[in-house]
Structures are given as structure tokens and as C-alpha cells.
Amino acid sequence: MHPFQETIHSKSRQRKETYIKGLFCCMTIAIIIPLILIIGYMLHEASPVLSADFLLKAPERGMKAGGIWPALLGTIYLVMMSLIVAAPIGVMAAIYLNEYAGDNWLTRTVNLAVINLAGVPSIVHALFGLGAFVLFAGMGKSILAASLTLAVMTLPVIITSTKESLAAVPMAFREACWNVGATKWQTIRRVVIPNSISGMLTGFILEVSRAAGETAPIMFTGAVFYKAVEEGNLFAYNLTDQCMALSMHLFTISTQVPGVPEAIPFATAIVLLGTVLVINAFSIAFRIYLRSRKRW
């Protein structure tokens, strides 16, 4: 027999391998399919009311008609405020971890704390926000308290992605800078940050998408069932007001408001989902673009 001739044995092995590959492929598809089916179905159900008007009008006739403007605006407020708070702290924490911290117990504890902060259940964050911001700091239920809660919750997202982008700046850049006599901070400001700013932006985008979707942390810290705000007025909320939010609105109209036509909650879900997915798509596209033009 020729040494490389196919035997029956190897044929069956090959067939088995095809089966296995097929099985794994099916498993992967089984994860993806629900995503597509669900989005498709929701789009179909939502289509009757989905329009620009839906986004820009306030709810009418006991939330049975009209749009979602106050909720949309509230979500924008919450997300922006949480970003304003979380971005500097997160970036500085990442700079500390990547540029300053030595390999010691403190650094390890910080790393562990970041992982833990990311893993704390959202409802526990809500309890924290209620205990610390609403009650202890005396902010009351307000946009401020809710967005601070969101900021603490989303901090790990920013820390992790900024740290990654800082770590991607080659050490040689820093050394070159130090050797011309720059201080550590000058090096960071002139060399490290400019070279990793795009990675930070990806982190911010991810933070926004995460904060926009959360419900539990804002439920007890600043989201209301209904608030009448002027349509089209971008400055309709004060930071000490409570606000409506998309995620909370979806929850209330699907559990509490009677006689809502089915299309409205579906459309609200689609707007929320669409917002989050589009923001995410931005972050992904941005990442791919960055990878393609990396200069080192």
C-alpha cells in the first residue's frame, strides 16, 4: 500500500471532523440568529409608529399616543452627565495604572477593584446611588444623583479601554521624551495622550452605550414615570430635576400603562436598542479604522 493513500479510517476521521466543525458552526449561528430574528421582529412590530415625530413629540393621551421626546432627552442628559464625570476620573485612573503604578500590592488591589466594580450587579449600584448620592449627599432624586450612579457603574469601561490604548503606545516614545529632559507628566501630556486619544474615545463611546441602556441604577435615583417638558427644548431639564429616561419609559409603558397600542413599546425598545447598537457600531468602526492606520 502507498504510504500516503487514504485509508477507510482516515476517511471516517475526516467525516467526523466535518461534523464537528458543522456542530460548532451551528452553535455559533444559534447565538447570532436570535439577535437578528429579535431585531427583525421588533422592527416589524414597531414600524407603524416609528418616525421622526415619534422621537420629537411628548407622550399624549395618558401615554397611549405621541412620542418619547422627554425620555430621549432625559437619557441624553443622564448619559452626558455621567460621561463628564466618568471620563476624567477613568482616564486619570488608567494613566495611573499604566504610567505611574509599580508592580505592587496597591496596583493589584486597584486592578481587582476595577474588575469587581465591573462585576457589581446593577441593582447594587442602584442601592449605592440611593444611599450615597440621594440620601447621604442630600442630592435627592435628581439627574445629578442618577448620572453619578451611572458614572460609578461605567467607570471600569473607560478605565479598561483607556489602559489598553495607553499600553499600546510603545515604551520607546516615552524614553525618547524623558531623555530630552521632559518630566513624567510632560511626557504623558505631549506624547502618551496624543498617541492614545483615539483609543480613549472608543472607551467613551462604549461608556455612552452602556449608560444609555441601564435601568436599574436610575430607577431609584432620578428617573420618573412622567414629566411634562417642552417639545424640542434641549434645555428643558435642570440637573436637580428628575427626568424620564428611555429605558425606564420602556419598563413603565410595558408594565404599568393600560391600553398602550403594542407598537409604542416596541418602537421605544427599537429606539433604545437602535441608539445603543449605532453607538456601538461607531466604536467598532472607529477601532477598525484605527487599527488600519496604526503607525508603529
Place this chain on the structure above:
Amino acid sequence: MFLGNFNNQLIKKMKLKHMKQLARNSSSILLGLALIGCGSNNTSQTANQNSSSSKTMIQNAGSDTMVNLAQAWAENYAKVNSEVSIEVSGGGSGTGIAALINGTTDIANCSRAMKAAEQQKAKDASGKDPKEYIMGYDALAVYVHKDCPLEELSLEQLAEIYGENGTITKWSELGITIPGCTSDEIIRVSRQSSSGTFAYFREAVLGEERDYKLGSRDMHGSKEVVELVQNTPCAIGYSGMGYATPEVKMLKISKTLGAEAYAPNVENTIAKTYPIARPLFVYSLGEPEGALKNYVDWCLGPEGQRIVNDSGYVSLTN
């Protein structure tokens, strides 16, 4: 790498000499800044609560049963008086009362009356007696699936279905079979344990002392109850009659087995023949003044009462 670190350390050491003194100064500056930050934050908050600015804020919290009514009021009042902005949050009667006691809401919506102890607490905290208004009435309807052949139940039967150690667990024990419900099990749909609806149903059906049987599906909102009953042939649930849809059936309720049963509707609620009906309250701290008074008066007026009817409750004018 080594050189870089070395450089850096040198610089650090040099810097330290100059900086030691500054360190103390700068930390006190920061502390000062932080204090200013807190101070300004506090003042802005009180300014807003006093709302001397362009818009007056009325905060409205409480019963989930009334949250839709309160929302409809707020929505329509915004058209009548654009100077006033009303925040409506649900959370339940207990929350509304608690918020009133804490002073974090102007109006508490309650689907049960304030207890004497709560009234006392409010008085102790603010020095004012809570002022009670009855805004309308609500009948709690008992819902079943539209294919369910059952027409009426007595309060005792309801208690045996819902109460702790209750004896009725199967539909066949009520002498019926429901198409589409093969398991024959009665799926009890209830409300989560701190809602006013939960408390009132317990009081009216089970009595003060008896608790619910565990294992009921405790829904977050009244609408969820009706929707679940609508989709579940085996289910029974209770909710305000305003939540009825064409897809569910409301049972007639009798006080005792064999007595005449009444349907939940406006007439029977007013005649007080329907046994599970309750007034809907609004509380404020002390006699309301200014914008708040105007708002409450408007709610009690013809426009406000029309909204009560439209929202599926029974208005005072009926």
C-alpha cells in the same frame, strides 16, 4: 528604559525640595475648592425646590394605580397652565406617603387612606397636618382569561384562592374547566407586596390578619397583571377596572357564596354594592397654597374629573 526612569527620578527628587511647602498650600486650596463646589451645589438645589425661577415645580409621587391618572392630569394641566411643570413618579402608596413625610414630594397619591401613625409622623416632621382629598373611586376587578367559563366568585372563594392555607388550587374545584388550560392549576397573579392594590385586596378579601399564599406571580404594574391574564388561560388576577381590555373577562363578585353578585362598574361602585371598591386619595402637607392649590382645585374641577372618568375610574361627579 533605565535611563528614562533614572532621569525621571532625578527630576522628582529635585522637584520635591521645591514642592514640599507648596504641597500644604495646594491641598488646602483643593479642599477649599471642594467646599465651594458643595456649597454652590446645595444653594442651587434649594433655589430649585423653592422654584422662584421661571417654572414652578410640583412633585407628585405615590400609588401605581393612580400614576396613570396623575400622568393624565399632569399632561393636560401643562396645556392649561404652562408655568407649572409636574413630575409624576409611581412607586406605590407607601412611597408617596413616605416622600410626603420626608418632604420630597408636594402631593402623595394614595390608593389607601393614610394610617393614623403616618399622619402623626407627617405632623411631627413638618408641623402640618396632612390634608386629605378624595379624587374619585376605583373598583378592583377580578380578571380571568376570556375563554374562562366562570362568571362570578364570592369573597370567600377568592380568599381560599389567594389566602395562606387556602383550599382552592384547581379550577375544577370551582366546577369548571378552561379550554387551553390543561394543567387545571389556578395561576394566581398578584401585585408586588408593597403596592396599595396589594394591601387593599388583602384587606378587602383576606382580612387584615391573613396573608397571601406564597407562589403567586407578583407583577410590577397593574397593566402587567391584565396582560398576563390575557395571555394565560389558567390565570386569575386583580387590578383596577380601568385596566380592562376586550381580551379579558371581569368576574362579578358577591359578598358571600349564594348572595347576589355585582359586576365592577360605575353604578355598582357608587351604589357601594360592588364589594372591592375603594376611594382614591390625594394628600398634601397642610392646606395647599398658590400653584399647588390651583392644581388640586383643577383636578377636583370638571376638567380634572372628566379625566378621572376617561382613565377608567369613577369620578366624584357621577
Place this chain on the structure above:
Amino acid sequence: MQYQRGRWSRVIEFLIEWLIRISGISAILFVFGIFFFVFKEGAGFLVTKWKPIEFFTSVEWYPTSLSNKRYGILAIIAGSASVTLLAMMIAIPFSLGAAVFISEFCAPKLKEVLKVLIEFLAAIPSVVWGFIGLMIMNPLIIKIFNAPIGLNVLNGGIILALMSIPIIVSISEDALKAVPDSYREAAIALGVTKWQMIYRVLIPAAKNGLLAGGLLGVGRSIGETMAVLLATGHAVQIPNGPLDSVRTLTATIAAELGETEQGADHWQVLFIIGIFLFSITFVINLIAYLVVKGIRIQAGDS
């Protein structure tokens, strides 16, 4: 003039470095702060009235009873555990399959697409998942399984599985990617099939990473709130099977806290449940962290 500007920039630099150090340890402060404030709200009850044995072994959850208030969370723990268990039974095999497929079988282009899609799956907000459970899965489960009610362990389990799959896939895929190619080449050179290589070489070599992925998946499932609040039926009972409704720890807090008088016993008990949840996820994350660190040390050695 020159000197002064230098001084100011040094002051600023000093302040900034100071701020960076503070921010650096902010994560520790926040974790500590979370524990402190949640504990603070629950402490009164914990110290004076809490009966741990009753709390953990009684199924009777009557927080608002007028005659006899009872706070037993055994049934609620069972609810959380059952939903998480089912979710992991679905999620772990599928995630491993997908991770292996993405890391070992598919072409680079397809790999990118699949990873992006899985990232999308991770981005879906939990309240949307809950909405899907309530509006889409509930009628489906009633129809397919002829169940009396579609809001149950199965519904919550499937949804939690879909929610935790992305995190398990991405960590498992990283772990598989971290196995040196020389292992694969050595195995193939011995004439084994790809499946044998995966089963006998890759998975044992990546087992720590896979374990960490699974653990984080468990952590995610236990901590999930809105989805289970809407999808599991919210009934206090120990489930007999996947078609029974249950209530989870997270959903209990979310549903009841808003309606509870501030500072009352019930309120404090809900915060104690919060402490309990925090401790569980803390331990899970700690183990996952140690497991992952174990990998790093191993990798450093080799």
C-alpha cells in the same frame, strides 16, 4: 518671568499628578464606598433584629404582612440559583462551541464579523431583553411547551444565557488564542485530527481562561436585574421544574424598594439582600481574577 512660569507649571504638574494618584485608587474607594453605603442602610436591622438562620432557611417572604412580618429568602435564593443554573447550562456549551469555532475554524474575515455580532449581542440593554421575554418569549413558551405560564425559569434562563454568552465567548476565545501555536503544531504533527487537538490539547491548556469566562458568566447572570424582573414571573416559590415561575434576589430589590418606606425594616432587609448579592459577586470576581492571574504566571514561566 521665566522662573515664575516654570514654578506655575510645576504647581499644575504637581496637582495633576496628585489628582491622577487619587483617581488611580478611585476604583478601590468606590468598591469600598458601595459596600459602606449599602451596609450603612441595612446595618440597623442587621445588628439588632436580623436572624440569619431564618433569613437563609425560611421560604416565607412576607415583608408587608400586617400580622406577622417574615423575611426568609430561601425561595428567592433558589429562584436566582435556578435561573442562573439553567442559563449556564445553555450558555456554557454554546459559548465554548462558538469560541472554538471562532478561534480555530473560521476564516479571518468571518471571524471579525462574528466578533462584531457577538459584541452587538452584549450591547443589548437588559430592559430590552426583559421586554423580549415578556412580549415575545412568554406566548412562545406557552404555545410550545403547553405551559400554564410563559414567565418562568426557562424564559429567564434562555434570556440570561443570551446575555452572558458574549462575555463567556470573548474570554474563552482570548484564552484559546493565548495557547501558543507550537502546541497546535505539535499535536497536528502527531497526526491527530483537529477535534482531538482541540479536545486533548487546546481545552486543557486554556482551561483556566475558560473557567474564568464561565465564572464571569455566572456573576453576570446572578446580578442581572431588569431582564429577570420582567421574564421570570416574580413568584416566591422553590421551583420544581423549568416551567415554574420564580423570583430572584435582584428582582426582589428592584420591585419592592421603590414602594418601601425609607428606613423601615423592609427597606433595611432589601439592603441586606444587596450586601448578600454584593458579597456573592465579589467572591466570584475574586476567584475569576485569581484564576486569570494564574494564567499570567503560567505564561510568564513558560
